[in-house]
Structure formats: C-alpha cells, structure tokens
Amino acid sequence: MIRLVDVRKVYGQGDNQVSALNGVSIDFHRRAFTAVMGPSGSGKSTLLQCAAGLDEPTSGSVQLAGRELAGLSETELTLLRREQIGFIFQSFNLLPALTAEQNVCLPLQLAGRKPNKAQVRAVLEQVGLKDRRNHRPGEMSGGQQQRVAIARALVSRPAVIFADEPTGALDTKTAASILNLMRDAVRSGGQTIVMVTHDPVAASYADRVVFLADGQFAGEIYQPTVTVVAEHLARLGADSREAQPADAYAPRSAA
Numbered sequence: 708m709i710r711l712v713d714v715r716k717v718y719g720q721g722d723n724q725v726s727a728l729n730g731v732s733i734d735f736h737r738r739a740f741t742a743v744m745g746p747s748g749s750g751k752s753t754l755l756q757c758a759a760g761l762d763e764p765t766s767g768s769v770q771l772a773g774r775e776l777a778g779l780s781e782t783e784l785t786l787l788r789r790e791q792i793g794f795i796f797q798s799f800n801l802l803p804a805l806t807a808e809q810n811v812c813l814p815l816q817l818a819g820r821k822p823n824k825a826q827v828r829a830v831l832e833q834v835g836l837k838d839r840r841n842h843r844p845g846e847m848s849g850g851q852q853q854r855v856a857i858a859r860a861l862v863s864r865p866a867v868i869f870a871d872e873p874t875g876a877l878d879t880k881t882a883a884s885i886l887n888l889m890r891d892a893v894r895s896g897g898q899t900i901v902m903v904t905h906d907p908v909a910a911s912y913a914d915r916v917v918f919l920a921d922g923q924f925a926g927e928i929y930q931p932t933v934t935v936v937a938e939h940l941a942r943l944g945a946d947s948r949e950a951q952p953a954d955a956y957a958p959r960s961a962a
Contacts, residue, residue, distance in 0.1 A: 708867050708899045709735040709758050714767035716753050716922075727753040728764070729922035735867070740893040740900045742910040744936070745919035746944045751903045752871065754919065758901065759792055759869045760784045772866045789818045793860030793868040795889075797875040799852045801844045807831060807855045808840040811862050818863070830858045834888060850881035857888060861898070868892075870902040874909050886912040907936040918943060 716728040727750045735741050735758070743751045756762035757769055760776050769776045772791060779787065793814075794800075801810045811831060812822040831840050834854040844852050853873060860868045870889070874882035890912050892898040902913065910916045911933045918925040920943045928935060 708737045708772060709901070710768070710770040711754070711758060712768040712770075714754075714757060714764045714769060716750075716757060716762070717765045726922055728757065730767070731919070731922070731924055733917060733924060735899070735901050736915075737899050738893060738897045739915060740890055740913045741902070742913035742916045742931070743901065743903045743919065744905065744907075744910055744916055744940055745925065746940070747905075748921075749919040749925075749943075750922040751919050753922075755869055755871060755901065755903050759794070760788055789814065790863070791866040793863065793865040795853070795856050795860050795868060795870040795873045797872040799844070799849075799856045799876075801852055801855055801859075803844050806841050806843055807836055807847070807851075807858075810844070810855055811859045814859060814863055820863075822862075827858075827862055830862045831855075833861070834858045848881070849877055850884060853877065853881075853885050854888065857885070857892070861892060861896070867899040867901060870900060872904055873902065874904070874906070879908075882909065907933045907940060910936045 711731055711733050714728050714731045715726070718725045718727060731750070731754060743754060745751045753762065757764050760771065771787065774787070776784065802813070805813070808827055808831065811827050815822045828837070828840060831837055834857050836851060836854050836858065839847060839851060844855070847855070874885050877885060886909055889900055893900055902909070904910055911931050913931060914929065916928045916931045916936055918927065918939060925943055926939065928939060
C-alpha cells in the first residue's frame with residue numbers, strides 16, 4: 708500500500724541542518740495494522756507526514772497505492788489525500804458546532820460528494836455511536852469523540868488511515884476500546900492503518916511494529932507483545948543515549 712525508498716528529510720540549512728529521516732526504506736502492507744515506534748526525535752512523526760503527503764522528502768521516493776507522490780502539485784496532493792487517506796489525531800480535530808453525524812459527513816462534502824446518510828449512520832453504528840449521532844463533541848466523552856474521528860476516517864473508505872498517537876489523550880480502558888475498534892477495522896473491514904505511538908501497550912494491538920532510531924530503520928516485530936516491544940524500545944533508547952556526545956547530558960551553568 709505504501710512504499711518508502713531511501714527517504715531523507717532535512718530541515719534547516721548549513722550549520723543549522725537537522726536530519727529527521729536518513730535514508731529510510733519501508734513497506735506498509737495492505738489490510739494490515741502497523742505501529743511505528745522509536746525514541747523521542749527518532750523521526751516517526753516525520754515519517755508519517757512524508758508517507759501521507761503532508762510533507763515533501765528532501766530526497767527519495769514515496770509511493771501510495773502505486774502512485775509516486777514526488778512531482779504532484781499541491782492540488783493533486785490535496786485530492787489524493789481526500790480520496791485515498793483518512794486521518795486520526797490525538798486531539799480528535801472535530802468541529803464543536805457540528806453533530807457527530809455532521810462531523811463524519813464533512814470529508815465527503817469537502818470532496819464534493821453528497822453524503823449517503825445510510826452509509827454515514829452505518830459507520831457510526833460500527834463505532835458504537837448509533838444513539839449519539841445528534842450529539843455535539845462537547846456533549847461526548849473523549850472516547851466517544853475519538854470514535855467520531857474514526858468514523859470520519861472510515862466513511863470515505865480510504866486506501867489507508869494514518870493515526871498519530873490516537874489514544875494519547877485517553878484513559879487506559881477507553882484506549883483499549885479504541886484500539887480494538889481500529890484492529891477490527893483492519894481484520895473485518897480490510898482497512899490499512901499506520902499508527903505512530905510511544906506506548907508499547909498500544910503497539911501490541913498492531914500486526915507489526917516498525918522501529919526508527921536517529922532517523923533510520925531500526926528493526927521490526929510481527930505479532931508483537933507488550934513485553935517484547937518495551938524491551939526493544941528500551942534498547943533503542945539506551946543505544947541512542949550512548950551515541951550522544953559525552954557533554955550532551957552535562958548540567959548547564961546557570962549563567
């Protein structure tokens with residue numbers, strides 16, 4: 708579904724250059740739930756943005772559903788995102804003045820498509836909000852708002868859904884229900900999901916976990932467990948600290 712080949716992303720110029728991705732090559736498979744993890748600053752959010760066409764790599768190739776993103780105009784990228792991509796964010800990104808049903812209809816309307824009310828209500832029922840469709844975000848819990856966001860991502864039947872820390876603002880029980888819902892969208896609905904997370908528990912719901920460290924591919928685990936993911940992440944964090952200059956952790960003067 709998604710292929711990145713030798714993708715590099717550099718921010719800034721000259722002495723201020725920061726390399727966020729340093730030659731990353733990864734495939735994300737169809738009808739699979741993949742988690743992307745790594746220490747802070749490893750490049751996982753940049754990877755998601757490049758894969759979704761939200762940011763342009765400095766070099767390398769990004770293909771989505773067989774289509775090369777390099778060279779597409781901003782208009783073409785916008786249309787591609789509307790037609791092929793769904794997004795789920797930590798902050799829900801719902802419009803407070805709209806009901807749940809209206810929020811789910813929004814991406815279809817922005818794409819110039821007339822919402823099919825039966826389809827919209829079926830998706831809301833799928834995420835457990837059949838009786839909340841006329842409620843506004845302020846009248847719903849955080850978990851219910853995230854369910855609206857998932858329904859909004861599913862309703863246009865995109866090729867892939869990108870999720871950026873989708874359970875980061877939720878309590879443990881609510882997070883588990885959201886992750887189960889996402890996993891079911893893959894297993895029963897044939898959806899493709901790529902999720903950035905820092906949480907080994909969240910990652911354990913995925914079919915595969917891909918690790919980044921210092922902007923590079925740093926391994927993968929299939930059929931992950933919380934323990935194995937946490938151990939791998941801890942090793943990457945330790946390796947990253949050891950790679951820092953000796954004075955990187957020295958206390959700074961109070962001057």
